[in-house]
Amino acid sequence: MKRISLIFCLLAVALLGSAQAKYVFYFIGDGMGTNQVLGTEMYLSELKGEIGRQRLCMTQFSYSGQAATFSASNGITDSAAAGTCLASGKKTNNGVLGQDAQGKEAQTIAETLKAQGWGVGIMTSVAIDHATPGAFYAHVPSREMYYEIGKQLAFSNFDFFGGAAFHQPNPKDGNKHVASENLYNLCEEQGYTLAHGFEEAQQNMGAQKMILMQATDGIDRNKPSYNIPYAIDRKPDDLTLEQIVQTAIPFLAARYDKFFMMVEGGMIDYACHGNDAATAFGEVIAMDEALRVAYDFYLAHPDETLIVVTADHETGGLALGNSDYTLNLQLLQHQHCSAWILSDKISALFKGNKPKWEDVKQVLTESLGLYNNVEVSKEEDATLQKAYKKAISHKGNDMKTMYKDINEIGALAVKMLNDKSKIGWTTNAHSAHAVPIFAIGVGAERFSGWHDNSDIAKLMLQATK
Numbered sequence: 001m002k003r004i005s006l007i008f009c010l011l012a013v014a015l016l017g018s019a020q021a022k023y024v025f026y027f028i029g030d031g032m033g034t035n036q037v038l039g040t041e042m043y044l045s046e047l048k049g050e051i052g053r054q055r056l057c058m059t060q061f062s063y064s065g066q067a068a069t070f071s072a073s074n075g076i077t078d079s080a081a082a083g084t085c086l087a088s089g090k091k092t093n094n095g096v097l098g099q100d101a102q103g104k105e106a107q108t109i110a111e112t113l114k115a116q117g118w119g120v121g122i123m124t125s126v127a128i129d130h131a132t133p134g135a136f137y138a139h140v141p142s143r144e145m146y147y148e149i150g151k152q153l154a155f156s157n158f159d160f161f162g163g164a165a166f167h168q169p170n171p172k173d174g175n176k177h178v179a180s181e182n183l184y185n186l187c188e189e190q191g192y193t194l195a196h197g198f199e200e201a202q203q204n205m206g207a208q209k210m211i212l213m214q215a216t217d218g219i220d221r222n223k224p225s226y227n228i229p230y231a232i233d234r235k236p237d238d239l240t241l242e243q244i245v246q247t248a249i250p251f252l253a254a255r256y257d258k259f260f261m262m263v264e265g266g267m268i269d270y271a272c273h274g275n276d277a278a279t280a281f282g283e284v285i286a287m288d289e290a291l292r293v294a295y296d297f298y299l300a301h302p303d304e305t306l307i308v309v310t311a312d313h314e315t316g317g318l319a320l321g322n323s324d325y326t327l328n329l330q331l332l333q334h335q336h337c338s339a340w341i342l343s344d345k346i347s348a349l350f351k352g353n354k355p356k357w358e359d360v361k362q363v364l365t366e367s368l369g370l371y372n373n374v375e376v377s378k379e380e381d382a383t384l385q386k387a388y389k390k391a392i393s394h395k396g397n398d399m400k401t402m403y404k405d406i407n408e409i410g411a412l413a414v415k416m417l418n419d420k421s422k423i424g425w426t427t428n429a430h431s432a433h434a435v436p437i438f439a440i441g442v443g444a445e446r447f448s449g450w451h452d453n454s455d456i457a458k459l460m461l462q463a464t465k
């Protein structure tokens with residue numbers, strides 16, 4: 001009896017060892033360093049009045065590791081070089097998309113699997129021609145070549161795209177009335193159905209290929225589109241990353257017996273560029289919600305599915321702790337909109353107007369809880385009022401962040417809330433911090449330990465063989 005069970009065990013090990021992943025999910029949190037993940041878990045725990053971690057889906061995966069992210073040209077990578085490396089295993093220079101450091105086309109895991117007959121989906125919460133998604137299908141010397149990247153998307157023959165639409169729907173200096181050159185038209189010509197919002201996508205599940213975008217994006221085919229709204233600013237009809245994954249899985253599964261999906265939480269990076277922790281944690285949670293959809297799929301197909309979660313780099317140099325032996329993350333619960341929207345609200349008050357300080361203060365209370373749930377000292381009040389007086393005399397210094405300028409009052413107020421929560425930021429740009437790797441499913445054990453970001457795509461491909 002013992003011998004039979006031993007043989008059975010050996011057989012099972014042999015079978016497991018030879019298992020191949022036929023459903024591969026690649027989740028990339030843009031700018032999601034270890035502290036973005038841990039901070040989110042500790043914040044959720046503090047909300048329940050506890051010290052500890054309320055576990056996200058990703059950190060419960062069976063295997064975890066870390067990756068270094070430096071590019072070929074610098075210790076600190078940008079999203080183009082990092083995306084290229086995560087997609088192809090080739091390090092390249094900052095700013096370069098889909099080419100190696102010598103300018104040679106870097107074949108991506110998505111292209112390799114597509115060539116082997118797999119279904120492919122690329123999705124993100126930012127524009128589908130942005131650096132991370134673009135790194136999986138485009139090959140250009142500069143990530144800024146948005147029109148060219150979009151054109152390569154149209155001819156990628158990938159099955160599904162989801163996110164915000166195109167940065168630059170028409171060629172630069174091109175005549176926007178040349179309809180055949182417009183990217184939306186070009187994509188339709190190449191067999192893509194454009195679905196505006198989740199509902200429209202559900203009605204078009206029979207489409208040959210699909211691009212799913214925010215309901216309003218791509219309606220005016222000449223207007224640029226940048227991102228779906230932050231989770232913290234979300235309105236009921238807004239498209240979510242979770243809905244995109246909910247659409248992509250059945251779409252691909254109905255057409256292919258093997259598929260690969262890249263899902264980017266693209267706005268974690270945007271929030272961290274603005275040193276806005278509450279918004280960043282909301283984006284980590286939004287990506288984790290999308291991940292749960294893939295995890296449910298894994299539970300139904302555990303012997304054929306591989307899910308890997310990682311990041312392209314860390315953004316902001318986020319530190320959990322900025323002064324003494326305290327963390328007070330729960331204060332962030334009083335923030336009800338992103339720094340972007342707060343800045344817009346304050347700017348709206350000043351538009352052709354000289355608002356009273358009380359009006360500005362009310363916006364700070366409604367949006368961040370300042371003066372109400374969050375105590376403001378005399379000195380802090382004086383700092384805010386000084387910025388208010390500068391704004392009244394049009395001398396305010398906007399904070400320049402990568403994706404949006406935040407007016408001085410809004411930037412100061414958000415910084416105040418972050419300081420009080422005991423969160424530190426070292427930069428408005430990226431850092432060289434290591435990023436986490438979480439993996440579950442077939443071949444997941446390969447991702448355990450310390451890696452370079454150039455290993456990840458290679459290890460994923462190995463798991464499909």
Ligand SMILES: [Zn+2]
Nearest residue numbers: 031079269315
């Ligand atoms: Zn970035």
